[in-house]
Amino acid sequence: MASAVNEEYISLLLVAAVSLAAPLLFAAIGELISERAGVINIELEGMMLVGAFTGVWGAYLSGSVWVGFLAAAAGGLLVALIHGVMCFVFLANQVVSGVVLNILALGLTSFGLDAVFGSSLNRSVGTLDRVRIPVLADIPFVGPALFSQRLTVYVAILLVPATWWLLNRTASGLALKSAGERPDAAEALGVRVMRVRWVALMACGILAGIGGGQLTLAGLGFFTPNVTAGRGFIALAAVVFGKWNPIGAAAAVLLFATADAFQIRAQALGIDLPYQLLVSLPYLATLIALAGLLRKMRPPAALGINYLPD
Amino acid sequence: MTLPRVSSRRVAVQIMIPVAAVVLSLATGALLLLAVGADPISAYESMFRAAFGSLFSTSITIGKAMPRLLAALGIALALRAGLWNIGAEGQIYVGGVASTAVVLGAPDVSFPVVLVAAMVAGTLAGAVWGAIPGVLRATRGISEVITSLMLVYVAIQLTNYLLESPWVVPHSTFPATEPFASEHRLPIIWPGTLLNAGAVIAALAVVLAWVLSSRSTFGLELRALGGGEQAARFAGVRVKRIVVAAMAVSGAFAGLAGSVEILGVRGRLLEGFSPGYGFEAIAIALIGRLQPAGILLAAVLFGALDAGAAGLLTSGKGVPSSIVQITEAMAVVYVLIALGINEKLSRRRRAREALTGVRRDDAEDLDQAGNVPALDTSVTTGIGSADVEGWHRP
Numbered sequence: 001m002a003s004a005v006n007e008e009y010i011s012l013l014l015v016a017a018v019s020l021a022a023p024l025l026f027a028a029i030g031e032l033i034s035e036r037a038g039v040i041n042i043e044l045e046g047m048m049l050v051g052a053f054t055g056v057w058g059a060y061l062s063g064s065v066w067v068g069f070l071a072a073a074a075g076g077l078l079v080a081l082i083h084g085v086m087c088f089v090f091l092a093n094q095v096v097s098g099v100v101l102n103i104l105a106l107g108l109t110s111f112g113l114d115a116v117f118g119s120s121l122n123r124s125v126g127t128l129d130r131v132r133i134p135v136l137a138d139i140p141f142v143g144p145a146l147f148s149q150r151l152t153v154y155v156a157i158l159l160v161p162a163t164w165w166l167l168n169r170t171a172s173g174l175a176l177k178s179a180g181e182r183p184d185a186a187e188a189l190g191v192r193v194m195r196v197r198w199v200a201l202m203a204c205g206i207l208a209g210i211g212g213g214q215l216t217l218a219g220l221g222f223f224t225p226n227v228t229a230g231r232g233f234i235a236l237a238a239v240v241f242g243k244w245n246p247i248g249a250a251a252a253v254l255l256f257a258t259a260d261a262f263q264i265r266a267q268a269l270g271i272d273l274p275y276q277l278l279v280s281l282p283y284l285a286t287l288i289a290l291a292g293l294l295r296k297m298r299p300p301a302a303l304g305i306n307y308l309p310d
Numbered sequence: 311m312t313l314p315r316v317s318s319r320r321v322a323v324q325i326m327i328p329v330a331a332v333v334l335s336l337a338t339g340a341l342l343l344l345a346v347g348a349d350p351i352s353a354y355e356s357m358f359r360a361a362f363g364s365l366f367s368t369s370i371t372i373g374k375a376m377p378r379l380l381a382a383l384g385i386a387l388a389l390r391a392g393l394w395n396i397g398a399e400g401q402i403y404v405g406g407v408a409s410t411a412v413v414l415g416a417p418d419v420s421f422p423v424v425l426v427a428a429m430v431a432g433t434l435a436g437a438v439w440g441a442i443p444g445v446l447r448a449t450r451g452i453s454e455v456i457t458s459l460m461l462v463y464v465a466i467q468l469t470n471y472l473l474e475s476p477w478v479v480p481h482s483t484f485p486a487t488e489p490f491a492s493e494h495r496l497p498i499i500w501p502g503t504l505l506n507a508g509a510v511i512a513a514l515a516v517v518l519a520w521v522l523s524s525r526s527t528f529g530l531e532l533r534a535l536g537g538g539e540q541a542a543r544f545a546g547v548r549v550k551r552i553v554v555a556a557m558a559v560s561g562a563f564a565g566l567a568g569s570v571e572i573l574g575v576r577g578r579l580l581e582g583f584s585p586g587y588g589f590e591a592i593a594i595a596l597i598g599r600l601q602p603a604g605i606l607l608a609a610v611l612f613g614a615l616d617a618g619a620a621g622l623l624t625s626g627k628g629v630p631s632s633i634v635q636i637t638e639a640m641a642v643v644y645v646l647i648a649l650g651i652n653e654k655l656s657r658r659r660r661a662r663e664a665l666t667g668v669r670r671d672d673a674e675d676l677d678q679a680g681n682v683p684a685l686d687t688s689v690t691t692g693i694g695s696a697d698v699e700g701w702h703r704p
Contacts, residue, residue, distance in 0.1 A: 042396070042459070086643070090650025095394050095455050099592050100642045107635030114630035115346045225632075230463060240456055276471035283460040290452050297452075304455070 013261050014145035021257035023214040025156040027235035028249045029163050030207030035239055037200035038180035038302040042098025043083055044208050045232025046105030050075040051212030053109040056223040057116055059125040068217045076209015080201050087306055094304045110225040124222040150218045163246040176200055180300035183307040193307050237286040256282040323652055328597045331644035339637040353629045360621020361614035369503035373575045375613025376512045377567040381591035382609055383519040384563025386600040390523055391532040391556045397458025398564040399588025400465035401436040405568025407469055408435035410579040413494045421493035429569045436565015437558040444557025448550035473581055486580035496574035508574035520602040532556055593642040
């Protein structure tokens with residue numbers, strides 16, 4: 001059925017890929033900022049899930065999708081704050097805290113769904129319309145994917161160069177990276193490591209929450225238990241696969257999302273490829289990259305290590 | 311060398327903290343239930359009845375505790391060496407898959423040959439799945455955290471693929487194999503209940519975990535490694551070997567958990583057969599303070615909560631069963647907070663002692679008292695870092 005693969009097919013595939021990439025991109029950029037400051041968030045999935053829920057809740061109560069996005073950011077931030085209190089105040093291991101917060105997020109959002117909407121009732125809220133940018137949207141293949149998207153997708157795309165600029169061209173970025181590489185040395189040079197880490201972690205919570213909101217508010221319009229279905233872990237993988245660099249992470253997200261979009265459409269084309277292989281791509285690719293078969297990887301030196309000023 | 315004295319402080323940390331955390335988490339659950347207008351007393355009553363109300367329901371609780379227990383024992387062993395096996399969930403899946411492969415491919419031989427072979431295959435598959443992050447850690451200095459986590463999803467997709475392609479049952483609505491023949495299942499050992507022979511295996515595994523961690527050279531090496539890679543190397547521990555071995559043994563326990571779940575509880579392979587047992591097992595290992603006996607108690611508690619959740623669903627009182635996940639997570643949150651407070655108090659006391667030069671008797675350093683350094687809550691993950699200094703301590 002090779003004839004089905006024409007310009008329109010590819011164009012639609014790319015539209016789907018960019019739509020699928022947007023929630024991941026928010027979360028991956030957030031996680032990247034946090035990891036560069038030395039804080040790992042296994043609970044990225046939980047942040048997205050809580051954001052996905054509070055986003056729908058907020059939109060439902062207010063009738064406004066934008067209030068929903070604010071609520072989604074607040075939901076992700078809440079998870080980040082709990083993680084920060086656990087790890088920075090009570091010195092808990094970041095991995096343990098992350099694993100537990102994922103379980104807690106799953107429980108709380110399912111509980112909240114029952115409590116707010118009633119278990120059987122699946123209340124849906126409005127979603128965002130696509131905003132078409134004239135002329136650019138007519139570019140063959142990539143035009144519709146990049147220039148006829150929902151407003152938040154443009155925000156997600158703009159986050160990539162903004163984060164690159166923040167990390168590589170500003171003093172704040174330098175302070176952030178130093179907190180993730182040599183916190184003791186950074187502190188000696190006047191960087192307030194704990195403050196930097198708090199800010200980075202909170203940024204991650206907000207962005208991952210918005211990523212969850214993007215999932216439910218931009219497209220679905222409703223929340224179901226575990227609606228994120230592992231997307232937080234894919235975003236986590238994208239940060240590693242992208243070598244802790246915003247451009248790399250964005251490329252990884254796009255690759256993973258394209259594989260996902262293709263996976264959904266491959267069966268319709270009659271391509272006999274186990275779709276589970278494509279679903280596993282983010283994890284397999286990251287494992288292979290980490291094993292050094294592709295290129296050398298070097299994470300932030302102090303990643304996951306709590307900083308204890310004595 | 312004298313045995314470390316058991317101080318009142320240490321007893322408090324090992325026993326009181328988990329108990330208090332569980333009580334607090336149940337109280338938190340009760341508050342949430344009150345908030346949604348449910349009666350917590352009657353909710354907990356239906357949960358308790360569903361978990362321990364009869365021999366039959368108790369056997370359900372034990373069945374739900376078994377995979378969590380086995381996986382948690384393995385996680386605790388690796389943690390003694392400071393290694394985070396957060397991929398037990400994936401090792402459970404490959405364990406179940408390998409057991410199924412043996413059962414489906416078995417020639418017509420008599421009980422218990424196939425069954426034993428299936429258990430061995432599951433255990434070995436788990437060991438291999440666990441050893442991969444261990445090898446990457448030992449040879450390339452990559453943190454086992456991310457790699458073991460990635461392998462979880464590969465294992466789940468592998469399971470789904472097998473159930474939807476080679477092992478597909480035509481015209482079935484749910485991805486699962488046909489139920490195994492009874493001679494290919496772990497037999498029921500208490501007639502009239504669901505208690506299967508997996509319980510005996512789990513009990514033996516508790517003893518084995520205790521022997522491995524407290525009565526073997528391997529356990530000593532694990533602890534030495536947990537105390538710091540460089541120190542362990544000076545003490546003659548072959549670090550790389552122990553890292554791989556610890557992760558493989560940890561994975562073996564989880565693989566066995568998958569085998570027991572498939573061969574004992576489920577009696578067939580099905581999609582999503584482990585709804586997060588491997589992640590809950592991390593919580594169980596921590597609540598059980600890495601001690602096999604403590605892990606046993608924590609696993610039974612989690613099994614009872616799970617069985618109780620089913621009771622909540624059928625009680626018709628409109629109580630969300632997700633309250634169980636919240637309770638489980640909050641138990642760990644409280645344990646972590648208590649350990650953090652304990653750690654801060656110890657630091658303050660050490661600082662004071664350093665100033666005054668006085669060391670009070672009950673102020674025993676937990677690390678010196680044989681506590682596991684990995685549970686020192688300030689310990690690091692060393693994500694992806696080959697930097698030995700950064701491995702265990704900031």
